[in-house]
Amino acid sequence: MAELVFGRPKSLSDVTLSYCPGCTHGIVHRLVAEAIDELGIEGKTIGIAPVGCSVFAYNFFECDMIQAPHGRAPAVATGVKRALPDRVVFTYQGDGDLAAIGTAETVHAAARGENITIIFINNAIYGMTGGQMAPTSLPGQVTTTSPYGRNPKIQGNPIRVCEMLATLDGVAYAERVAVDCPKNVLRAKKAILKAFKTQIEGKGLAIVEVLSSCPTQWGKSPAEALEWIRTAMMPYYPLGVYVDRTGGDAE
Amino acid sequence: MTVEILMAGFGGQGILFATKQIAKSAMVAGRQVTWIPSYGPEARGGTSNCSVIVSDEPIGSPIVTKPDILLALNLQSFDKFVPRIKPGGMLIYDSSLVRKPVGRDDIEAHAIPATQLASDHGIAGAANVIMLGRLIAITGLFDPEEFKSHLVEGIPDSRAQMRENNIKAFEIGYGYKE
Amino acid sequence: MAKVLMKGNEAIAEAAIACGCRLYFGYPITPQTEVAEYMAKRMPKVGGLCLQAESEIAAINMVLGAAAAGARVMTSSSSPGIALKSEGISYIAGSDLPCLILNVQRGGPGLGGIQPAQSDYNLAVKSAGHGDAHMVVYAPSSIQEIVDLTAVAFDVGDKYRVPVMMLADGALGQMMEPVDLESLGERKPPEKPWATTGHGGLRKKNIINSLYIEPEELEEKVRARFERYAQIAEHEARWEEYKLGDAEICLVAYGITARICKTAVEMARRRGIKAGLFRPITLWPYPSRQLDEACRRAGVKRVLVAELNMGQMVDDVRLAINCRLPVAFHGRTGGVLPSPEELLGEIARLDAEIKEEKD
Structure with missing residues (x-):
């Protein structure tokens, strides 16, 4: 007798994703959809899409969705959550959206302890606009706007988002994960699930930073890109839990 | 008839409270009225002034630039606004804080040492209401008994003393002989 | 009908609460x-929320989120802050969301001043952020009218799914006048089946979005919105005519x-000059046809536009009458209000021109 052992999560739309081959956005989308399914919250969840490669995320999740101005997703999420406190609200944002143009919105939503979940894709580059320097681009990283490599003396230093936000009392849970290998994908899934549970239990802002690959703009093969996450990104952005004020209940 | 009143002094002298009493009385009397304070850094800098217009017709600009009546509670506002009083207009000023000649003979000037009177009667801080008493006595703008009832309206029981002080201050101003 | 003395800034807040905001x-x-400050005091007492945002940008995006969630919601600011909000206003317009935005105008450009101005007319009427979009713009001239138009603004916003701006100024915000709030009664926002409230498994998912990557699709969206704008122009224009019946100067x-x-x-009438006033109450849609008709009906010979800027609405007046009549302009700026006397001077000058023509 045939048994279905692997299928599309119910909360993930049955459409073709707009991401490049080898891009890990698809994996993270799946993990978010699985978490929503497992918690049975699709009908009470509102997702906020950013500006960036995941701008079309409103087409990819089956819950109600809002497309926000660039960087403003945490403010939009604040408006939704304050209007509908019993719903589940998440933002899905890239590094340019969250840590450059939207830094103020991110930091203040975190400081207020907005009871929302932020899924933060850190791939150290602007993908949609064609490979420009991101706030998280590494020192020495070549991008179209740092063609001689990011020079901290000229272009400044990258931002470590989880470390920064962990200093704020409103942040209940901040963890950095990666989706470079099955083991880390499983860890990422656990973190995303916990980030939603943290919100459901009313504990404050939860953020999961996901180190992701961008083979197209990095100019690497998908496999090389995953390797670059491990060799270049992880030393600068160590994986781990940066703050957990959930009291362990949300685990 | 339209009366344009400007009251000016230091922040803390109760300019806003006093002018609101005029506005309230005008409203209750069924007249048109506008009230607008100076605002912003000027208001933070220690001086305070407020425009009240009472009229039987719809009021245009609420900001009084050339008052019919100026109530001046300190020297700065005396110096700044006395030249702007309309010819034939009226000045009432606190002569315990302004000790200089009015310098205009085309206006009706009334001096009252309001701050001194307030402190003499143990109601320091009520110079603003003493000025109101004088204003009503001179102009007959409102019925004094009704005006007094508005003066104590809305003051909570926890500040019952303030009601008494307001009435006392009004009567000192109302009965003052120059 | 009990009247209370209220500042414009407080009256709009209380009126918004009465409207279910x-x-x-x-x-x-x-x-x-x-x-x-008023909202911070009152909202908790009526089960509402006043949240001080980290910026104007954040505030307008919180408004976007709450409007998307189906709530009656408002924000307020003054000129420089409204400029910051214009990004969000464009997204709100492009996402077909209703909300109320109050602009208590002050002098500009830059940090400008803090005294009353009307120099954001173009910002409000012509360019509510980037793109082809409009806000409905109300211009009250008394505190009572602020209250009455607040109710209209919320209803019109909800009916057509558009952002609405209340365009006031420092004087209207700061001044007190007697107002009757009781006449508003208790008002309720309509049902919003399009809102992103969570589908509960009962309907298809809702999407609030302003992105249409296919040009034809975006054009279709914009055209559909402009059809709604045409409806608004047809049904929602407001204006007041004052002593225009026989006016030669409007x-x-x-x-x-x-x-x-x-x-x-x-003052002019007392001098025997036939002057009247046309007061647009909606600045978008502009009551163009109504102004033109009023001028034709009365046989107006000169138009005089007065604004607290260097000449912004005056262009819409010329368009409304198709440049059929000479249009004079009297503007004060920087926070200065004109005196009735200086306006009378302008009126008398135009009256002399008319008399010269007659001779």
């Missing part, structure tokens, strides 16, 4: 900070300036 997002800026002014013009009209 339970969410306010704002940021302090003179001369409108009393709105946030003053055109809105907001605080219209009050001063009324005084000037009275």
Whole structure:
């Protein structure tokens, strides 16, 4: 007798994703959809899409969705959550959206302890606009706007988002994960699930930073890109839990 | 008839409270009225002034630039606004804080040492209401008994003393002989 | 009908609450900070929320989120802050969301000043952020009218799914006048089946979005929105005519300036000059046809536009009458209000021109 052992999560739309081959956005989308399914919250969840490669995320999740101005997703999420406190609200944002143009919105939503979940894709580059320097681009990283490599003396230093936000009392849970290998994908899934549970239990802002690959703009093969996450990104952005004020209940 | 009143002094002298009493009385009397304070850094800098217009017709600009009546509670506002009083207009000023000649003979000037009177009667801080008493006595703008009832309206029981002080201050101003 | 003395900034807040608004997002800026202060005091007592945002940008995006969630929501600011909000206003317009935005205008450009101005007319009427979009713009000229138009603004916003701006100024925000709030009664927002409230498994998912990557699709969306705008122009224009019946000189002014013009009209009439006032109450849609008709009906010979800027609405007046009549302009700026006397001077000058023509 045939048994279905692997299928599309119910909360993930049955459409073709707009991401490049080898891009890990698809994996993270799946993990978010699985978490929503497992918690049975699709009908009470509102997702906020950013500006960036995941701008079309409103087409990819089956819950109600809002497309926000660039960087403003945490403010939009604040408006939704304050209007509908019993719903589940998440933002899905890239590094340019969250840590450059939207830094103020991110930091203040975190400081207020907005009871929302932020899924933060850190791939150290602007993908949609064609490979420009991101706030998280590494020192020495070549991008179209740092063609001689990011020079901290000229272009400044990258931002470590989880470390920064962990200093704020409103942040209940901040963890950095990666989706470079099955083991880390499983860890990422656990973190995303916990980030939603943290919100459901009313504990404050939860953020999961996901180190992701961008083979197209990095100019690497998908496999090389995953390797670059491990060799270049992880030393600068160590994986781990940066703050957990959930009291362990949300685990 | 339209009366344009400007009251000016230091922040803390109760300019806003006093002018609101005029506005309230005008409203209750069924007249048109506008009230607008100076605002912003000027208001933070220690001086305070407020425009009240009472009229039987719809009021245009609420900001009084050339008052019919100026109530001046300190020297700065005396110096700044006395030249702007309309010819034939009226000045009432606190002569315990302004000790200089009015310098205009085309206006009706009334001096009252309001701050001194307030402190003499143990109601320091009520110079603003003493000025109101004088204003009503001179102009007959409102019925004094009704005006007094508005003066104590809305003051909570926890500040019952303030009601008494307001009435006392009004009567000192109302009965003052120059 | 009990009247109370209220500042414009407080009256709009109380009126919004009476209209069922339970969410306010704002940021302090003179001369409108009393709105946030009033909301902070009142909202918790009516089960609502006043949240001070980290910026004007954040505040307008919180408004976007709350509007998307189906709530009646408002924000307020003054000129420089409204400029910051314009990004969010464009997204709100492009996402077909209703909300109320109050602009208590102050002098500009830059940090400018804090005294009353009308120099954001173009910002409000012509360019509510980037793209082809409009806000419905109301220009009250008294505190009572602020209250009455607040109710209209929320209803119109919800009916057509458009952002609405209340365009006031420092004088209207700061001044007190007697108002009757009881006449508003208790009002309720309509059902919003399009809102992103969570589908509960009962309907297809809702999407609030302003992105249409296919040009034809975006064009279709914009055209559909402009059809709604045409409906708004047809049904929602508001204006007041004052002593225009036999007027040879038609003053055109809105907001605080219209009050001063009324005084000037009275003064002119006492001198035997046939002056009247056309006061647009909606600045978008502009009551163009109504202005043109009023001028034709009366046989107006000169138009005088007065604004607290260097000449912004005056262009819309010329368009409304198709440049059929000479249009004079009297503007004060920087926070200065014109006196009725200086307006009377302009009126008398135009009257002399008319008499010369007659001779």
